[in-house]
Amino acid sequence: MYDVKSNKAEEFINDQEIKESINIGETNKSNEKLITSIIKKGSEGKGLSHREAALLLACDIEKLNKRIFSLAQEIKMRIYGKRIVLFAPLYISNYCVNGCVYCPYHKGNKETKRKKLTMDEIRLETAALQDIGHKRIALECGEDPVNNPIEYILESIRTIYSVKNKNGSIRRINVNIAATSQENYKKLKEANIGTYILFQETYNKKNYEKLHPTGPKHNYEYHTLAMDRAMEGGIDDVGLGALFGLSNYKYELTALLMHAEHLEAAKGVGPHTVSVPRIKPAVGIDREQFTEGISDEIFLKIIAVLRIALPYTGIIVSTRESKEARRKALEIGVSQISGGSKTTVGGYGEPEDEKSAQFTTTDRRKLDEVTQWLISLGYIPSFCTACYREGRTGDRFMKLAKSGNISNCCQPNALITLQEYLEDYAATETKISGETLIKQELANINDTNIRNKAKAFIKSVKHGERDFRF
Ligand code: SF4
Numbered sequence: 001m002y003d004v005k006s007n008k009a010e011e012f013i014n015d016q017e018i019k020e021s022i023n024i025g026e027t028n029k030s031n032e033k034l035i036t037s038i039i040k041k042g043s044e045g046k047g048l049s050h051r052e053a054a055l056l057l058a059c060d061i062e063k064l065n066k067r068i069f070s071l072a073q074e075i076k077m078r079i080y081g082k083r084i085v086l087f088a089p090l091y092i093s094n095y096c097v098n099g100c101v102y103c104p105y106h107k108g109n110k111e112t113k114r115k116k117l118t119m120d121e122i123r124l125e126t127a128a129l130q131d132i133g134h135k136r137i138a139l140e141c142g143e144d145p146v147n148n149p150i151e152y153i154l155e156s157i158r159t160i161y162s163v164k165n166k167n168g169s170i171r172r173i174n175v176n177i178a179a180t181s182q183e184n185y186k187k188l189k190e191a192n193i194g195t196y197i198l199f200q201e202t203y204n205k206k207n208y209e210k211l212h213p214t215g216p217k218h219n220y221e222y223h224t225l226a227m228d229r230a231m232e233g234g235i236d237d238v239g240l241g242a243l244f245g246l247s248n249y250k251y252e253l254t255a256l257l258m259h260a261e262h263l264e265a266a267k268g269v270g271p272h273t274v275s276v277p278r279i280k281p282a283v284g285i286d287r288e289q290f291t292e293g294i295s296d297e298i299f300l301k302i303i304a305v306l307r308i309a310l311p312y313t314g315i316i317v318s319t320r321e322s323k324e325a326r327r328k329a330l331e332i333g334v335s336q337i338s339g340g341s342k343t344t345v346g347g348y349g350e351p352e353d354e355k356s357a358q359f360t361t362t363d364r365r366k367l368d369e370v371t372q373w374l375i376s377l378g379y380i381p382s383f384c385t386a387c388y389r390e391g392r393t394g395d396r397f398m399k400l401a402k403s404g405n406i407s408n409c410c411q412p413n414a415l416i417t418l419q420e421y422l423e424d425y426a427a428t429e430t431k432i433s434g435e436t437l438i439k440q441e442l443a444n445i446n447d448t449n450i451r452n453k454a455k456a457f458i459k460s461v462k463h464g465e466r467d468f469r470f
């Protein structure tokens with residue numbers, strides 16, 4: 001039976017409820033009156049239920065689909081403004097005991113070159129990331145209690161935070177490691193992580209068990225309840241995601257929204273971010289076995305519906321996607337992207353060894369190229385990490401976001417951190433266009449106090465000081 005607050009995975013990610021929601025969507029895909037009323041509700045910016053979202057996803061009326069896209073765009077601008085937060089993944093070990101059939105790190109893949117970074121190597125990787133301008137990373141690691149125990153993860157986090165190379169520093173480490181115990185989540189919280197990220201991969205239990213035939217990850221219940229344990233362990237910013245292409249996309253999106261509803265109902269706060277990766281080629285993986293791949297058109301519709309259904313949740317798109325797909329995704333809802341990413345273990349400090357990569361990146365531009373591109377599209381590239389450092393996490397963050405006041409922090413912080421980037425890392429052309437943008441956008445800050453304070457911080461950055469924030 002469906003129960004949003006249940007502590008059993010199959011009750012809050014209830015198969016029957018998902019299928020019924022998809023059916024209602026299909027039956028009403030041409031119901032103009034009903035879909036129009038949902039779009040109207042979505043325009044209030046308070047989100048939509050999974051059933052309402054399933055209806056928007058199924059809609060086949062062209063003029064209403066256009067309206068769905070333009071509403072997503074409007075909501076994005078209203079809440080997030082022009083800032084786009086940048087980050088990079090840092091792979092520290094690809095040893096893994098799981099059997100995920102879509103991932104080259106799975107235990108049985110003999111073609112993957114296994115590698116685990118030592119603390120010295122992590123220092124080198126961190127310095128290399130700092131040298132290109134990153135301030136925020138997502139730490140990535142396979143599941144292996146012998147090679148990658150929690151102590152290794154915690155030591156890696158301490159090491160990364162301790163590296164200060166020239167003006168560089170990694171100020172926020174989001175962590176993407178396997179589902180673990182409440183006690184370990186507590187340790188991660190104490191280590192000052194930003195967001196705990198864990199993709200469900202697929203919410204369809206039958207497929208999940210088939211795609212994860214061996215290893216601890218085979219346990220659907222334990223994996224699906226990971227965010228509950230993380231929150232009970234004190235982590236209040238969690239990042240959800242599904243790997244689109246493993247199961248039917250309507251099923252995944254509906255279930256993902258049910259997961260978000262469950263966290264809000266049972267733990268008092270919904271997800272901080274949602275990622276929408278699509279399955280990509282990788283060493284030793286036969287992609288032909290996955291028949292649920294989605295087109296660019298559907299990919300963008302998913303992002304638009306997510307933007308309307310979860311207005312206060314950041315949406316992340318990685319370099320798995322092409323430059324063009326990312327451009328369109330940014331327009332309709334994405335608020336955070338990776339840039340200059342290496343998906344190999346140790347790929348920043350040394351030339352990449354593709355045989356240790358988790359997936360092939362499509363957007364291979366350098367961080368500076370991505371930064372310059374964002375500026376040319378009218379966005380403000382942001383290296384901001386302020387919220388968790390100011391204690392604005394979980395419901396404190398949500399309250400600010402829902403009242404619309406978060407933009408009073410995002411906008412100036414984006415400009416201050418962009419100025420840092422221009423001073424320390426940018427190519428000449430990026431510096432010129434970035435300076436012009438900062439000047440224009442400072443003038444667009446309505447609140448005089450905030451504008452003057454932001455100007456003063458930017459002046460100090462130009463004089464060599466660092467790390468100011470709202
Ligand atoms: Fe291991 Fe994660 Fe890859 Fe599965 S997806 S094989 S758990 S690294």
Ligand code: SF4
Pocket residue numbers: 083085382384385386387388406409410411413
């Ligand atoms: Fe993100 Fe907070 Fe910075 Fe805005 S102010 S970009 S929400 S960290």
